[in-house]
Amino acid sequence: MAAVAVTLVFWASAFVAIRHLGQDFSAGALSLGRLLVGSLCLAAVALPRGLPRPTGRQWVTIVTIGVLWFGIYNVALNEGERRVDAGTAAMLIQVSPVLIALLATLFLGERFTVWVGLGLALAFGGVALIGLSTSDGSDRDLLGVVLCLVSAVVYSVSVVLQKPLVARLPAVQITWLACTVGAIVCLPFTGQLLDQAADAPTSSILWVVYLGVFPTAIAFTTYAYALRHMSASSLGITTYLVPPLTIVLGLLLLDEAPPTMAYAGGVLALVGVAVARRKPRPVDRPAPA
Numbered sequence: 160m161a162a163v164a165v166t167l168v169f170w171a172s173a174f175v176a177i178r179h180l181g182q183d184f185s186a187g188a189l190s191l192g193r194l195l196v197g198s199l200c201l202a203a204v205a206l207p208r209g210l211p212r213p214t215g216r217q218w219v220t221i222v223t224i225g226v227l228w229f230g231i232y233n234v235a236l237n238e239g240e241r242r243v244d245a246g247t248a249a250m251l252i253q254v255s256p257v258l259i260a261l262l263a264t265l266f267l268g269e270r271f272t273v274w275v276g277l278g279l280a281l282a283f284g285g286v287a288l289i290g291l292s293t294s295d296g297s298d299r300d301l302l303g304v305v306l307c308l309v310s311a312v313v314y315s316v317s318v319v320l321q322k323p324l325v326a327r328l329p330a331v332q333i334t335w336l337a338c339t340v341g342a343i344v345c346l347p348f349t350g351q352l353l354d355q356a357a358d359a360p361t362s363s364i365l366w367v368v369y370l371g372v373f374p375t376a377i378a379f380t381t382y383a384y385a386l387r388h389m390s391a392s393s394l395g396i397t398t399y400l401v402p403p404l405t406i407v408l409g410l411l412l413l414d415e416a417p418p419t420m421a422y423a424g425g426v427l428a429l430v431g432v433a434v435a436r437r438k439p440r441p442v443d444r445p446a447p448a
Contacts, residue, residue: 162381163389171404173374174245175412176366177237183359186237187348189367192356194229194342196371201335201380211332220320221336228317229341236310242303246417247289249405250425251307253398257282257431258315266319274434282431288424289417322386330383338375402429 180189213221240248257278324333356364402425409415
């Protein structure tokens with residue numbers, strides 16, 4: 160539970176930090192800076208334990224997670240938060256548990272129930288409402304919603320892929336390897352990072368370091384640790400607390416909040432998630448005579 164609490168607080172703060180840094184760093188440059196710091200911090204903890212020795216199949220999974228969760232996720236979310244506020248972005252990411260349920264049905268052989276179908280419909284209805292409420296008549300905010308949904312999709316795929324890994328490899332080593340892969344994916348943004356860091360105020364550079372150390376190195380490791388000791392669905396439910404935490408931090412630090420209708424969309428999306436996770440009650444059968 161301590162690992163879950165650390166993860167939730169740091170991830171909620173990340174949405175606010177990303178929104179704040181949107182004026183000083185482009186999406187790719189911010190992703191690279193965050194991942195480089197995170198990779199260095201994780202290496203300092205992971206390497207003294209010895210070099211990890213994943214199998215060939217595990218390497219494929221780690222590289223896939225690194226490209227998706229650390230590479231594409233960060234770039235898409237950073238760009239999305241240039242167009243929508245931090246609280247809205249956090250609410251959009253929370254459709255992930257529904258997507259995880261759908262992926263489990265498709266790839267893990269779980270049964271697609273009526274509750275999953277209804278939950279999907281409600282959750283995406285909430286997403287549509289958020290998209291409409293944040294639209295200002297142009298395509299700018301709608302693109303932000305789409306980019307946040309891309310982040311939710313790659314996050315969901317990565318969680319499903321990561322679950323078998325954490326049962327066999329230490330969480331910190333998985334996180335370090337995947338974070339390093341993500342940093343390599345973002346290396347084309349090196350020029351942008353150097354130019355923008357030279358022009359950015361010291362406070363913004365410190366915020367980038369914060370993103371790398373706390374929401375990345377620490378929070379992703381505590382999440383992987385919690386995933387090792389909890390089911391993916393149970394852990395996914397705890398992330399419902401991220402949007403309210405993000406909204407409070409956004410009000411305090413950025414003086415911004417989602418549009419009123421976006422709250423309704425967020426509630427509808429979370430209701431959809433809860434419905435999709437509903438388990439049918441076992442039917443009591445009479446004992447044989």
